[in-house]
Amino acid sequence: MISEQIRVRFAPSPTGYLHVGGLRTALYNYLFARQNNGVFILRIEDTDRSRYVEGAVENLIETLKWAGLDYDEGPGKGGEYGPYVQSQRLDIYRKYAKQLVEEKKAYYCFCTPERLEQMRQELEQKGEFAKYDRFCLNLSSSEIEQKLKSNTPYVIRMKVPDNTTIKFYDLIRKDVEISSQLIDDQVLIKSDGYPTYHLANVVDDHLMKVTHVIRGEEWLPSVPKHILLYSYFGWEIPALAHLPLLLNTDKTKLSKRQGDVAVEDYRAKGYLKEGLINFIALLGWNPGDEREIFTLEELIQEFSIERVGKSGAVFNIDKLNWINLQHIHKKTEKEMLPILKEIISRSKYKDQLFSDKYLEKVIHAMRERINYLAGILEKSPYFFEPPSSYDPNYLSKHWKSETPIWLDKLVEAFSKLENPVKNDFESALNQTAEALGVGRGKIIHAVRLAVSGVGEGPGLYDILDILGKEEVINRIQQAIKNIKIQYARE
RNA sequence: GGCGCUAUCGUCUAAGGGUUAGGACACCGCCCUCUCAAGGCGGUAAUACGGGUUCGAAUCCCGUUAGCGCUACCA
Numbered sequence: 001m002i003s004e005q006i007r008v009r010f011a012p013s014p015t016g017y018l019h020v021g022g023l024r025t026a027l028y029n030y031l032f033a034r035q036n037n038g039v040f041i042l043r044i045e046d047t048d049r050s051r052y053v054e055g056a057v058e059n060l061i062e063t064l065k066w067a068g069l070d071y072d073e074g075p076g077k078g079g080e081y082g083p084y085v086q087s088q089r090l091d092i093y094r095k096y097a098k099q100l101v102e103e104k105k106a107y108y109c110f111c112t113p114e115r116l117e118q119m120r121q122e123l124e125q126k127g128e129f130a131k132y133d134r135f136c137l138n139l140s141s142s143e144i145e146q147k148l149k150s151n152t153p154y155v156i157r158m159k160v161p162d163n164t165t166i167k168f169y170d171l172i173r174k175d176v177e178i179s180s181q182l183i184d185d186q187v188l189i190k191s192d193g194y195p196t197y198h199l200a201n202v203v204d205d206h207l208m209k210v211t212h213v214i215r216g217e218e219w220l221p222s223v224p225k226h227i228l229l230y231s232y233f234g235w236e237i238p239a240l241a242h243l244p245l246l247l248n249t250d251k252t253k254l255s256k257r258q259g260d261v262a263v264e265d266y267r268a269k270g271y272l273k274e275g276l277i278n279f280i281a282l283l284g285w286n287p288g289d290e291r292e293i294f295t296l297e298e299l300i301q302e303f304s305i306e307r308v309g310k311s312g313a314v315f316n317i318d319k320l321n322w323i324n325l326q327h328i329h330k331k332t333e334k335e336m337l338p339i340l341k342e343i344i345s346r347s348k349y350k351d352q353l354f355s356d357k358y359l360e361k362v363i364h365a366m367r368e369r370i371n372y373l374a375g376i377l378e379k380s381p382y383f384f385e386p387p388s389s390y391d392p393n394y395l396s397k398h399w400k401s402e403t404p405i406w407l408d409k410l411v412e413a414f415s416k417l418e419n420p421v422k423n424d425f426e427s428a429l430n431q432t433a434e435a436l437g438v439g440r441g442k443i444i445h446a447v448r449l450a451v452s453g454v455g456e457g458p459g460l461y462d463i464l465d466i467l468g469k470e471e472v473i474n475r476i477q478q479a480i481k482n483i484k485i486q487y488a489r490e
Numbered sequence: 491g492g493c494g495c496u497a498u499c500g501u502c503u504a505a506g507g508g509u510u511a512g513g514a515c516a517c518c519g520c521c522c523u524c525u526c527a528a529g530g531c532g533g534u535a536a537u538a539c540g541g542g543u544u545c546g547a548a549u550c551c552c553g554u555u556a557g558c559g560c561u562a563c564c565a
Contacts, residue, residue, distance in 0.1 A: 050564085129493085130492095186562095289513090314502075319515045323515085398525095459524075461524095
């Protein structure tokens with residue numbers, strides 16, 4: 001016997017950008033599919049028209065593509081079980097809802113939102129669970145027909161049995177049981193004709209032959225509704241796995257306000273997809289040994305649902321930074337060049353021209369000093385424009401009254417160099433220091449300040465080599481002038 | 491409020507009856523060094539609380555507490 005092919009899906013709703021929590025859900029689904037030679041489906045759950053955001057689907061697909069999580073079936077890709085956008089499947093949901101109504105497993109409800117609101121308030125005041133009171137459960141068929149004919153707005157609700165306990169097994173949480181007493185007669189079809197998540201999800205998972213439902217923990221409490229639906233339809237229930245939540249530093253559910261949650265924001269900062277994926281994979285899963293750095297391929301090999309944890313994980317940016325650096329270590333300058341160029345094209349330096357060779361040298365000099373590519377612009381703007389100010393602390397420590405005299409000598413020495421490279425700058429500086437009878441360290445710090453304006457960064461000779469003779473001399477002369485002015489003001 | 495899920499260093503986690511409770515990030519110190527990083531070495535730091543079961547509990551059971559999730563014609 002050949003066992004059934006594994007099919008999983010990532011089913012986001014297009015409400016804007018892809019959330020990092022969503023990326024993790026997508027990743028785990030992807031890993032599970034790939035390691036089992038299964039199928040990874042992308043399904044768009046756009047059944048809430050009020051929350052629909054223009055362009056969100058394209059954005060979602062683009063971001064998934066960037067992350068390297070390519071899907072086998074879905075919008076723009078096709079597949080046997082499409083369409084993969086729920087708003088294009090309305091007839092299907094209506095058909096199944098009708099079927100349930102005919103079998104008395106669901107019923108029309110004509111209650112107005114106002115009545116429901118009032119009912120809830122009353123129940124809440126009495127301290128009772130605010131559950132639909134089944135006002136419309138026993139309407140006569142003639143009543144129903146009449147209301148339907150007069151176009152009274154309606155929803156279709158599923159009928160939930162009164163007193164059963166629903167037990168199910170979750171791959172991550174093991175045995176869970178919930179009493180049906182607490183389950184409301186869930187709306188399946190809304191008055192606008194669109195299905196709710198619960199109906200659409202169950203119908204689609206069945207029709208698309210999904211074998212494993214891997215999704216966020218926030219869905220755990222509604223599993224009984226889904227199980228009821230599966231049994232009403234007489235369908236097999238897929239395996240379930242509810243992933244722990246991603247949290248803010250203060251342990252609340254990960255949200256905007258407390259930092260970036262959109263995958264595209266990390267991308268824009270120049271985090272490597274390898275770094276983000278690696279970090280996110282480790283939020284709730286570990287290989288069982290002490291390895292931490294993984295490529296996507298390695299994750300496919302190593303991942304297992306059994307090793308996914310149960311408790312929420314804080315999204316810790318420090319760890320992301322470290323993991324991303326580990327992946328920067330593995331990249332060549334050439335590989336990172338397009339990312340840097342992209343960042344520059346969105347920066348204030350976008351109109352300046354920098355050669356690929358120049359930028360590769362900058363990456364080489366900065367790669368150990370950053371955690372993401374945009375860090376190059378943040379930490380070493382001096383590779384893109386002359387310093388506009390000089391760090392006061394560094395200045396007071398390393399800029400003495402004799403400094404301008406030494407630097408004049410140095411400029412003189414540098415001027416004589418022809419097409420100097422790193423070593424030429426170094427020996428010229430050494431010779432000048434010796435001739436002056438000054439420790440070379442003193443000159444080095446002053447030059448660093450003059451050319452970069454700050455007291456940190458790559459080795460000085462690397463900076464000089466990148467900037468080139470003309471620029472170096474200009475900046476030193478500029479600094480002598482500017483810093484004199486600064487002194488004069490004080 | 492009700493229901494559910496969860497609980498090991500600050501954070502991510504390992505250990506699933508017997509370990510000095512391990513690793514990683516962060517933090518601190520030292521080395522390296524023209525600065526800042528990177529790298530190397532070392533250090534501080536945890537089983538939420540209370541009861542059981544057991545020769546022995548982070549681990550099994552019960553309770554408490556806390557956090558989070560759900561309780562919509564949102565997903």
